[in-house]
Amino acid sequence: MTQLDSGALGRIGVTLDVRADGGHRDDAAMLESLGYSTIWIAGGQLATLDPLRDVIRATETIPVGSAIIPARMYASDSVVALRRDLEAVDPGRLITGLGGAHGDRPLRAMNAYLDSLDAADPPVPAGARMLSALGPRMLELSRDRAAGALPLLVTPEYTARARRILGEKAILAVMEYVVLESDPQLARGTVREPIGFLTQVGGYARNLLRMGFAEEDIAGPSDRLLDRLVAWGDIDTVAARVTQHLDAGADQVVLVVQPTDPDTVPHAEWRALADALIG
Template sequence: MARLDLGTRGKGTVGPIGVSLDIRSGAGHLDDAVLVEKLGYSTIWIPGGELTTLDPLRDVIQATELIPVGSAIIPARVHSPDDVLAFRQEIEAKNPGRLITGLGGAPGRYPLHTMNAYLDQLDNADPAIPPSTRILSALGPRMLELSRDRAAGAIPLLVTPEFTAHARQTLGDQATLAIMEYVVLESDPHLARATVRDPISFLVQVSGYPANLRRMGFTDDDIAGTSDRLLDGLVAWGDVDMVAARVRQHLDAGADQVVLVVRPTDAAAVPHEQWRALAEALIDQ
């Protein structure tokens, strides 16, 4: 059991505010990564659904200077342990301490068993990927325990501050907990909810999420209809002060970092101004 350790050329342990970076806009996302680092965010995370190859992680690391870059997550159903080992060895040779190996999406009927076997291969390799440099996507109690025992911690998505407190109890004080939080800087409730309803409607049907949403007190009707109640529980929306208050709820509940998944109301826009506003509100300058 150990907190995430990024080494001497990284920033040590993760700071409190990270950003999820959309890489689907072509090479423009590299300029976005540079901006995120200049604004003072602690970590850049690349969403797992966009990691059909691991190249974007390398590209973002090379485009920036010191900011750690994490995969959130590398899907185990797509990338083998050998893929991950070779990639990490390449990155460490030129940019040590910059890559956070986030893992998840274990396939099959028994994902816990599959992830254990995947981690075995990472541990038994030479060089291995140390548990202190990897983090797992975890929602259920047994996967949280695995994150505590065989990684540096967990990076859950679509959770409430109450879940954060529960996850901290399971992980204990020595593991890292990074919470991914959808953010919409919009005070109109209808527009704010509409901005995230489609992506969350997709995610809540993905294996693992429905059961965890029920554990958090949401109903089958909430899940099936992506209800306003569900969105209000999972999304930080409103003005900067309202969003900052939700972020601080997660931090107060035990999160080491909150990863801002910022969604502009204009789906074609990149949230430069939102990143700036949130950095001013949440990051000690």
């Protein structure tokens, strides 16, 4: 895959949790059979890059993306080796999602990382990689030096602004937390901890402030913030939020499905969402 295409990427992607027992391989095959367009593996679970290989080997044709490979954890040569190995046996399957260039100068750090990917032999082409972008300058970098952007913890209003910055050609894949639960207390409680953790990482808090949230919303996180960032409720409510992102300019909405029981895998939710959103 030298150039990602928004049409081939599809409209509905989904994240997959890595399981210690290896069950994520069977989960990946199930997600492909349900018709999801893309499987994404969250970077916080990538203690190694092996799960990306595992999921590609466990599926037939579905694109598999890293969301994201954190630059602060993995040297560029690890990413080059991963892509080289997978292209040799399953060409066109890996979407190289990159991010995690935190610190005082994240833009400079990411530019340097991309320089090293460009200079590698073989390179990781700009058209085969996406960036976990939030702020305007990182979105511009996603437009200029990648196939597009993969933002998390954003609203449909943000999606519209991001599309204006990216222009018409760059891909915008928006990650959306989903809880299929209509009880407000239970739904919010399901995502309060993971979202609260993310707001302490990197540029998420800064971006939430840019989006109009107050510091007390972020510190909670407040019910207001959770209600704006999470699609919770019944299937129709979730479908409406997905439609809002797509109408605002997203090429793909990536469902980050959170079961109310943290010890379960959301097989039932994946099936219900596939029936409603993919048909």
